[in-house]
Amino acid sequence: MAKPESMEVLEAGRVAPPGEAAASETSLPLTFFDVLWMRFPPVERLFFYEFPHPPSSFFHSLLPKLKLSLSHSLHHFLPLAGNILWPPHSRKPSIRYVPGDGVSLTVAESNADFYLLSGSDFAEAEEIRLLVPDLPVSDEKASLMSLQITLFPNSGFSVGITTHHATADGKTSTLFMKSWAYLCSNLGESSSVSSLPENMRPSFDRSVIKDPAGIAEIFANFWLNQGGPNNRSLMLWDLKKTDQGKLIRGTFELLPSNIQKLKKSAESKLNNNKFHISTFSVTFAYVLNCLVKAEQTKHEKVMFLFSADCRSRLDPPIPSAYFGNCIGAAKAEAETKNLLGDNGFITALEAISEALKRLDNEAILSVAETWISDMETFGLTDTYRMFSAAGSPRFQVYSNDFGLGRPKKVEIVSIDRTGAISLAESGNGNGGIEFGLVLNGTVMEAFSAIFLKGLSS
Incomplete structure (x- = not known):
């Protein structure tokens, strides 16, 4: 460029x-x-x-x-x-x-x-x-x-x-x-x-x-076999989005009080022993619900893909500082019409909780063989609207101090190509969650309004 x-x-x-x-x-x-x-x-x-x-x-x-x-x-x-x-x-x-x-x-x-x-x-x-x-x-x-x-x-x-x-x-x-x-x-x-x-x-x-x-x-x-046979090319996929108009980048924050409010709302409507009510699950359930409503998703179903660090999940566990990739894939699925309804947040939370439960109960390597075929299948079907996550508050990206103090801002820039939702700890150190989106201007404005209204109600 x-x-x-x-x-x-x-x-x-x-x-x-x-x-x-x-x-x-x-x-x-x-x-x-x-x-x-x-x-x-x-x-x-x-x-x-x-x-x-x-x-x-x-x-x-x-x-x-x-x-x-x-x-x-x-x-x-x-x-x-x-x-x-x-x-x-x-x-x-x-x-x-x-x-x-x-x-x-x-x-x-x-x-x-x-x-x-x-x-x-x-x-x-x-x-x-x-x-x-x-x-x-x-x-x-x-x-x-x-x-x-x-x-x-x-x-x-x-x-x-x-x-x-x-x-x-x-x-x-x-x-x-x-x-x-x-x-x-x-x-x-x-x-x-x-x-x-x-x-x-x-x-x-x-x-x-x-x-x-x-x-x-x-x-x-x-x-x-992609473009093959015997295609050893190392060229990368180009996922640049060309049909969404001018893309806008926005950063939003869930304060600790917002997260607690979401958890209490979930606990009042769900069996607490059956569902996984955590900061991660309520954050993404709420963001997904707001996103589907903001863009008025037309697909029949919504699929949310996210990664989980497998270093502690393998048997035996491997070093925390292991160099390379060591993440497993989890997928949550829900009917779009249910996400658009009044209980869309709970619908999303139930789907994410089930995905987390499967991740904890399954031997992670027993399903690893299906990861790449799943991504290919869901990427080619018109049935699903795909969402994914990037980053984690556990990375503590705002602790990267070159001797000048904490970063003023940290962004995952590549979400403008992948469409993922980025996630980090709040930059102000208040214990909240910060997430980033790249959307076209109309959807971004709609998302912002829905997001803020839901937190104030």
Whole structure:
């Protein structure tokens, strides 16, 4: 995408890991958790930070620290500097790092309004998109990660990170960001690459993911037959939406008092022992109900797909800092006419509760083989209106402090392509939930009105 006049690219290069790590070739196999996402669009996240200082301070002091700490963080996350390859002799793709590889880093300057883009008002989706970098991908190889640092003179800067979904889930990508921020904030005390706390050091042990049924090869064969036979192209799906008019990005918040009110409403109408009434379930039930009403969904049924971290669900559990994907899919289904009715919130909550119950009761790997075929089936049918979730308040994205304080705003930019609902902890630290949507202007206005009215009634 061409950058407008308000955006000037100042640098475009690569940052490599330092020292001996940069001279060591390494490879990492992809598990079925990874291969599932082979051609899905990358995940794009954006962090805004206030920096009310002249550009000279940014370029002479802060930017060098950001680059140096990035290099040091790649010492710990070496595969991120490499590429995904799918050689002709290999049954499935893998990650390979060779000396000379590095992460693409763009440094830009923008004269856009920092406080408008990082605030809570609606903004055009394309304005935000300019702040995240493209991910270099070809038929033969795909980068794992690219970064963009954009300065808004005298007000702030943003850090945009684009991650290949077959490389990392949300927990891994935010672990990398936390590690980078930690190293940057501690450079004044020590520039040692061994200074990461143990809980921030990624685990690359692939043996902890058991795959006796060969699900990774099943998924790989699926991709080989897409545009195949034997299609080893690493090009990603383009899910850019072209039929919705101008897209608007909005961020909304559920305060702790709102969440408690939703829970009490649910408890008064449901058997508390039978249904899963949690912050997650009531949040998404309410958002889904408002969305279906705002767009007046015409499909017969609504399907809500969401992910669950499997690190603690596997037997035995695997390390919390495991590097890669380790998320399972859950699906909730409801009749659209019931969601549009007076008890739409309860209908959505019942469906989500049932999905969570199945996730807890089933051996997660027993249904893994169906994940990719389910996504293909539901994506092709006209029966379902699909909704999905991205992010989690458990990632604590607002704790990413590069030594300048908490981010002013965190966005998942890629929801403008996927249509997902983004989720995070509230940026103001009040214990609430923050979620983001990208919709056309008419539906966004309708959603906002329905959302606020429901909370006040």
